[in-house]
Amino acid sequence: MMTKQKHLHDLTLIMTVCNLAIIIFYCLIRTVTTYRICSSFGAYDFLSTVETMPQRPWVIPLQALSLYLMLFLLSYLKFRWDVRSLWGRLCICMAELLLCIGVIACLDFYYSGVALLVLADLIYYIQRNRLRVFFMAVLIILFAFAQFEIVSLPDHSVAFGSYLSYYTPFVRSLFTSIESVLVSGNILLFVLYMILLFTGEQAENDRIRKLNQQLNDANTQLKDYAVELERMTEIRERNRLAREIHDTLGHTLTGIIMGADAALALFPVAPEEAKKRVQIIAQSAREGLTDVRRSIKALRPDTLEKRSLGQALEKLVADFRLTTGVDIFYEPLAQPLTFAPDEEDAIYRIIQESMTNAVRHGHASQIHLSLTWLDHILTIHIQDNGLGCVQLEEGFGLRHMKERLRLLGGTLSYGNGGPEVRPGGNGFFVTAKIPVREKKEVCAND
Amino acid sequence: MSRVAHRWLAALVAVLILGGIGVAVTYRPRSTLTIGVYSGSYWGTPTGDCYQVLDDAIARFESEHPGIQVEYVSGISTDSYSEWLAQQILKGTEPDVFFVLPEDFNLLVSSGALAQLDARMDADPTFDPEAYYAPSLSSGVLEGRQYALPYESVPTMMFVNKTLLEAHDIQMPDNDWTWDDFYSICTQITDVDQHQFGVYGYTWLDALYSNGGTLFSQDGSSCLLTSEPVQSSIRFVQQLHELNEGYQVTSRDFDLGNVAFRPFLFSEYRAYQPYPWRVKKYSSFEWECVCMPAGAQGGNISELQTMLLGISSRSPNPQLAWDLIKLLSYDESIQRELYSYSHGISPLRAVAEDDEILSQLHKDIPGDGSGSFSREVIGDIMNHALTVPKFDGYDQALTMAQTAVAKVMNSGESAVSPLLEPQREINLFLSKN
Known part of the structure; x- marks a missing residue:
């Protein structure tokens, strides 16, 4: 489990660096190209082409990078703060979402991959399914709208392509490929992150289900054992009783019956002898009683x-x-x-x-x-x-x-x-x- | 306090510091106001001290606004001014107030570099738009919104080679002459064998404006290429061309005194007519200028070019900037000074039609022609001059129309049917804009 968390953490870190690289790349191209255009006296032509007054060259880098820094700090610190309350967590998530929107807005909605970074971060952070779905929906919509230009915003910003068109085709294609490597790298990292996160959760769920099953099995087995044990004890006790009765009462009663029969037969013939026999019978009956008592004593009260x-x-x-x-x-x-x-x-x-x-x-x-x-x-x-x-x-x-x-x-x-x-x-x-x-x-x- | 509270506090402090840095970087309390200005004359005429009017205005502004300094970068030629301004805009260091060349106005508005002025004009009780000539003021309007104030206007006039006319015993035309007068003079003068021609540089657009028409509808939604005023203008220019029997008249022909008429800016007239400069240009012939000839459906109307003053939409001191452009554009004493240092006409009625200014004009211009610029004539020219309605994509649409018309004129065909297709294309372009 620890290694999986570490992998997720590393992936987030790589995504953070990747996004930072894209933002820096974007800002550098804009700013450097602006000054290059000016030094080659192409400002008027550039302005005629874009027909838009671009932001002051230092504004976008400053805003975007400072907001991104704040976003990074927040995403880093929120795991250390250990906020328990739902509202606290919600506030943090909303702040992160707003910062993310801020960064994307600073970049004129040209690059929205930051939304994926924040999405990865928040999905890991939020445990509640409904909130997850909410933030997922918001961020994916944000990403998709900016990425695929579903809704074209009121166009008062200079397109990134206009800056690229200043360069020769070779340089332009070089920049474009750097950009696409970084952007698609970010998307790939995100996909990897999600796969890792969800397969991890799947494995965890499976493990828990398996353990639960084992526990249930053990429980049933124990119950069976208990029933079996009870039955065994009963049988043993019954056997003991039977043996006792047979050994003591059976033996004595048999002797008494036989003695009594003999005495009955003797009475008319030899009353004296019969009397002796009866005495013997009485004696053995008394002995039998003692035996029975002993046996009964062995059966102690339950309580x-x-x-x-x-x-x-x-x-x-x-x-x-x-x-x-x-x-x-x-x-x-x-x-x-x-x-x-x-x-x-x-x-x-x-x-x-x-x-x-x-x-x-x-x-x-x-x-x-x-x-x-x-x-x-x-x-x-x-x-x-x-x-x-x-x-x-x-x-x-x-x-x-x-x-x-x-x-x-x-x-x-x-x-x-x-x-x-x-x-x-x-x-x-x-x-x-x-x-x-x-x-x-x-x-x-x- | 618990450790958690300490952390929150630290986070709050960090956010405050970051926010503070952000505010400090974006907000700089400014006690200086910058103004973008070109050196020399936009009208291509030699001037003395081109910064004198500005310096005087700045001195007054600074005395009226203690603690505020106005700065400008000097030495930017008119040719490189547009590029300089564009560079400043890209770098984010554009001045609070800047002069707007007529051809840059559309671009600066559509790119959002100019602040809207309607609210400030309405809010300022000492400002009355009626003080301006309407065409001058409307040259700072795009799509119904005011983005700049006029600083100096220059109408297009018709230059006349008096020597050539006298040689043919033709009277100097009056300020209310017509296309017919114009055509008959051209017919009389043109003699291809003797290398003499009627007119140079008179375009179908010049004809159109004096024929009471415009190329585009007022809101810029459609092109009127096949309308009657445009058609008759094209036909008229075609007729003038036919007089030359296929010879392409050049500016050199005019300079050598072989062409009777040439449309020119009023500033040119004012610059070269007085003595020292008079010798420098067109010394081989006497010349004079009159209003443009009136078409059948129009008047003696010409196009008006106006230098404008605008405020940067990103200016941190928009109120001070407004005060400054108001001083430059609306103040009569500053506008009066223009007559001493530049060659345009003030957009303010009170200044342009002032007796003192008019007499100064007359004094500058020797000879009998000076009488033609009376108060009425100046007022007439300025009130009826045409400011082409501007809109987004105007420049491109105009180029499309000019290309189409040039093609028709070169082929010598009748004008209507070949222009239907271009008109459709231009309308399509305009609807997309």
């Missing part, structure tokens, strides 16, 4: 998998509040603590189970949940304003909690009552105390 305990509890409470409409007053631990995964599981499950019980059995409308930490013992207290229990039956849930706590060396207490009891109800509380192990110990036990 804990993804979040810390504190966040998981927040989410649990929020979700519960949302789904049941119960007012939950949650007092989390003052400082965040790290627990071993089995402890986290237990805490999470106890709270989850207690809240479920409070709503399912106690029909509570308010639940107070608080966690306190004292002397390496975590106390979870859950108090509701529900019906409480008339006849307390320890269900699977409570037993499950108890067992979890027992595994961790903790205790569970529960019962009717509590500080805030709804009229017509006693309320219910669950308090769990967990001695939290040191981190190291947890690791060793695991």
Whole structure:
């Protein structure tokens, strides 16, 4: 990209020099010829031929060159000024356009190639398409009108050809060829500039389109990967579950069924033997239950998998509040603590189970949940304003909690009552105390 | 101030400096006024101090405009004056005010070197165009616009070889003579064997002007080559030529006293008629001058040549320039001086018809012929003299017409039909102009 810009810049510079050469050539011919005509006493004949009073010989060079210098300075400085605002840029472009018209007018509209230089310059400078088209139209019209004399201006200037006709045919043709070399050189440079500019822009556009395509492809691929990954995980999880169920439940249940069948057959014959068998069955069922528990423990709650305990509890409470409409007053631990995964599981499950019980059995409308930490013992207290229990039956849930706590060396207490009891109800509380192990110990036990 | 603001400021200063240079170069407050002038007499007559009138005018101008200097380049002969002026115009150093030779007027106007004067004439309350003889003033007009003021006018007169007329016992013609008088005298005098001829240098245009016609319409849009005045003028000149039986009369014949008539400028008459110069020219015969003979449809009208004064269209001091040309052209005392140093007639009525000036004329011219230039005659000549209406392309159109007529006259054919084609061509040329 840099080389292309450099090429464009070089081309502009060559065009600038080329135009300067043409203007100097034009002015020189006019001025020198004027004095030559005078010194050879051909002034009267010349005046009779052109029938026009030419400009004072120093006026055209002075005006044209000073305006051209200003044009050059402006076109050079505008890239250094770094004007951002649209109006600022527009002003610069208009100034450049006016200077260009000024130069061409100074040269009696004889030479208008400066318009091409300015056109090349402005097309590069202006980024907005509409403005580009506007300036392009103005400058091309200016160039064409002067170059091809579409509209002949009120003729009060001496034609360049009149000055050339002073010379001998040889010199005249020499001057004419110098002029046409310079003028057509300028046009060629302009064409080259435009080709370079637009092919450059084309290549840039192509490159951007290609990159965009690649990016889209990569994106689609990533999406596919994500879907695939999810599916794979699901399959693996399902396989694991199937294996667990098959290994633990399948094995134990088969043993229990076979043992029970045998016991049934033995009962009438040898009741004692059958009793033993039933005991064995009970034992293996208990073992199976332990296995199932172990397996289930392996399937940790989803929320804990993804979040810390504190966040998981927040989410649990929020979700519960949302789904049941119960007012939950949650007092989390003052400082965040790290627990071993089995402890986290237990805490999470106890709270989850207690809240479920409070709503399912106690029909509570308010639940107070608080966690306190004292002397390496975590106390979870859950108090509701529900019906409480008339006849307390320890269900699977409570037993499950108890067992979890027992595994961790903790205790569970529960019962009717509590500080805030709804009229017509006693309320219910669950308090769990967990001695939290040191981190190291947890690791060793695991 | 930020750096960007500094840059803008620098750019502004640069533009101001460039603009200042531009203004300083193009605008120069001038306390000097320049005037372009030729040396000697345009009318080809010997003069004494040709710059005297100008010097006096300048002295007065400078006293009336303190702080203003008027300068001129002396020593430019009338022959090289046109070229000098053209050179100055090309170099852009032309004077603010310059004399305009009659033949340069068209070129200088069409090239835009002369400023228009109509607005200044209208705006100046002390200036009255009526003070001029209309033909003199109108010689500074092109296409209806005034570009120059008259400085000095000279009509064409008919020179008469009195000695030759007396030898044939013919009376000197009066100022109101006609073509018939003219033709009969020529017939009487012409004797090819004795090498005596009626007229030299009398052209069909001279005849045309005194026949009440012009070659071009007033606005210069058409050529009147086949009109009746032109036709009869051509026929008349043809008749005069036929008297010579094919002999081509030369100026030498006139100088030797063998030709009775020759059209000449009034200035010539004034220059050579008084004593010291009288001896120098035409010493072998007595001569006198009268008005041109009148044609059937016209009067004793001749063409008027007028030296003009114009202002450069690029003059930085147009008002001062106007004051100067007004002084030279319109001031009576300056115009009076002309009679002492030049040989024309003042374009101002008050000066040309002034008793003192007339008596000065009479004093200059000895002999009985002097009586013919009375106030009435001068007034008549000047009021009715013809200034050819000028327009762009006049010179070329005139040359085309002259070529066509010369061809017809040489072939001796009748004049109408061969001129139809040239007239069409000239009209085409004029319409393109």
